[in-house]
Amino acid sequence: MKKVAVIGLDCADPDLLEEFLPRLPTLGELVRGGSFSRLRSVDPPITVPAWMCMFTGKDPGELGVYGFRNRTDHSYGGLGVATSARFSAPAVWDELGRRGLRSILLGIPGTYPPKPVRGLLVSGFLAPGPEADYTYPASLKEKIAAWVGDYILDVRNFRTEDKAWLVEEVRRMTEQRFALARRLVTEEDWDLFAMVEMGPDRIHHGLWAHHDPGHPKHDPESPFRDTILDYYRFLDRKLGELLSDLPGGTQVLVVSDHGAQRMEGGIGINEWLIREGYLVLKGYPEEPTRLGDLVKAGLVDWSRTVAWGEGGYYGRLFLNVKGREPQGVVPPERYQELRAELAERLAAIPDENGQPIGTRVLRPEELYREVNGIPPDLIVYFGDLSWRSIGTIGWDRIHFHENDTGPDDANHAPHGIFIAYPKLDNRGERSILEVHDLILSLVGGE
Amino acid sequence: MTERVTLKIPRPLYLRLREVIQDTGFRSVNEFVVHVLRDLVSELGEPPTTLTPKEIEAIRTRLRKLGYL
Numbered sequence: 331m332k333k334v335a336v337i338g339l340d341c342a343d344p345d346l347l348e349e350f351l352p353r354l355p356t357l358g359e360l361v362r363g364g365s366f367s368r369l370r371s372v373d374p375p376i377t378v379p380a381w382m383c384m385f386t387g388k389d390p391g392e393l394g395v396y397g398f399r400n401r402t403d404h405s406y407g408g409l410g411v412a413t414s415a416r417f418s419a420p421a422v423w424d425e426l427g428r429r430g431l432r433s434i435l436l437g438i439p440g441t442y443p444p445k446p447v448r449g450l451l452v453s454g455f456l457a458p459g460p461e462a463d464y465t466y467p468a469s470l471k472e473k474i475a476a477w478v479g480d481y482i483l484d485v486r487n488f489r490t491e492d493k494a495w496l497v498e499e500v501r502r503m504t505e506q507r508f509a510l511a512r513r514l515v516t517e518e519d520w521d522l523f524a525m526v527e528m529g530p531d532r533i534h535h536g537l538w539a540h541h542d543p544g545h546p547k548h549d550p551e552s553p554f555r556d557t558i559l560d561y562y563r564f565l566d567r568k569l570g571e572l573l574s575d576l577p578g579g580t581q582v583l584v585v586s587d588h589g590a591q592r593m594e595g596g597i598g599i600n601e602w603l604i605r606e607g608y609l610v611l612k613g614y615p616e617e618p619t620r621l622g623d624l625v626k627a628g629l630v631d632w633s634r635t636v637a638w639g640e641g642g643y644y645g646r647l648f649l650n651v652k653g654r655e656p657q658g659v660v661p662p663e664r665y666q667e668l669r670a671e672l673a674e675r676l677a678a679i680p681d682e683n684g685q686p687i688g689t690r691v692l693r694p695e696e697l698y699r700e701v702n703g704i705p706p707d708l709i710v711y712f713g714d715l716s717w718r719s720i721g722t723i724g725w726d727r728i729h730f731h732e733n734d735t736g737p738d739d740a741n742h743a744p745h746g747i748f749i750a751y752p753k754l755d756n757r758g759e760r761s762i763l764e765v766h767d768l769i770l771s772l773v774g775g776e
Numbered sequence: 777m778t779e780r781v782t783l784k785i786p787r788p789l790y791l792r793l794r795e796v797i798q799d800t801g802f803r804s805v806n807e808f809v810v811h812v813l814r815d816l817v818s819e820l821g822e823p824p825t826t827l828t829p830k831e832i833e834a835i836r837t838r839l840r841k842l843g844y845l
Binding site for chain 2: 398484489643718738
């Protein structure tokens with residue numbers, strides 16, 4: 331039985347890490363003296379549900395959580411935000427708690443509102459704001475204020491062209507989270523300490539173009555060319571300080587929920603569906619409008635609509651099935667055929683020059699061990715996730731090189747990182763779903 | 777009167793609690809423990825399953841700004 335510290339770095343990418351490693355003394359030492367693997371995320375490789383998949387050992391289908399938002403019924407009323415209540419499978423800390431072992435959890439996405447835990451919990455960035463009760467027990471919030479001041483759940487607005495401000499904000503957040511982590515590991519009792527820092531994700535999305543010479547928006551003269559590297563060096567120092575506070579013999583795992591890659595552009599999924607006649611509106615909006623707003627305004631002609639889509643880092647497609655959706659038109663016996671047709675046609679959407687972009691279209695029942703809740707009918711990785719899905723309507727085009735919700739340079743990649751120190755068995759690749767069992771076996775206590 | 781059940785707590789903890797309530801308004805450890813637990817449960821508030829519409833909107837706006845939606 332030993333203490334286990336899991337340090338989660340949201341979006342930390344294995345290729346980027348290898349590139350930077352010679353400049354990162356702490357991570358370099360962990361990789362050289364420990365084990366380093368690529369960590370295959372779940373599909374979709376998105377913060378929610380990926381972290382909770384890691385900590386429950388269940389895939390999104392088993393959890394019935396397919397993204398930050400999920401259908402809660404078959405109405406057209408949009409999607410519900412996935413809160414901690416949606417994750418009913420026991421997490422590794424619940425199982426350790428039953429064995430009498432204590433966990434400290436800091437910043438894990440999917441833990442708001444806080445559920446009781448044997449130990450301490452500081453919710454992740456999805457808490458509505460610092461005024462919310464984001465800790466368990468509630469009194470921990472006062473302690474945090476006394477230790478580190480006003481707690482920063484997340485960068486306030488990372489969709490900004492003011493990169494200098496963004497970098498400063500992310501650093502401030504990371505600095506504070508690690509300061510809090512050091513307090514927690516030294517002043518509180520724990521068998522498992524698990525934290526997630528969102529900084530790398532925010533930095534990648536905000537600054538990838540400045541770093542990546544292959545990015546369409548790259549400027550070799552950019553003053554922010556080395557900003558991602560500089561942030562990783564800063565993070566490496568913070569990590570080193572935290573590790574020096576851990577008791578001897580602690581098993582350290584440094585992990586991420588997914589990686590990052592450059593974003594080439596976006597595909598207007600609903601614009602395409604409209605153009606191809608699958609989605610029919612009663613009136614095309616004059617300015618970019620969210621589909622949800624058109625639904626509310628009664629502007630979708632459901633009696634003639636076969637399918638609609640959702641935007642985000644990946645696309646989701648829903649079919650309007652007779653007997654399932656309130657005004658469904660797709661006869662159930664034609665569901666598979668129409669879904670196959672849509673999958674094939676979505677996969678074939680080229681870039682604006684007619685070149686293929688390598689889109690992959692996935693079916694939930696082929697991805698997951700179980701399919702609970704209401705999954706999308708199709709999951710769409712435009713350009714194998716190098717293009718995002720644009721859900722808004724009113725652009726009169728399908729291809730985008732700017733995001734519809736503000737500047738963003740990076741999309742997610744399916745592999746994150748896994749570092750174990752001291753060394754565990756060396757493997758080139760692991761699955762994010764193995765981490766739960768690994769933590770249980772390391773902490774032991776039965 | 778509400779039906780009651782018996783809880784078991786370690787004796788050293790019981791003895792410590794008895795010290796804590798000496799010269800206070802609590803007449804017994806039992807009374808004190810019920811008071812503390814009631815207080816704790818009320819602090820937990822509603823079961824942590826529901827968000828207010830305002831909270832949901834705040835989260836959605838943030839997710840949109842973050843690019844997840």
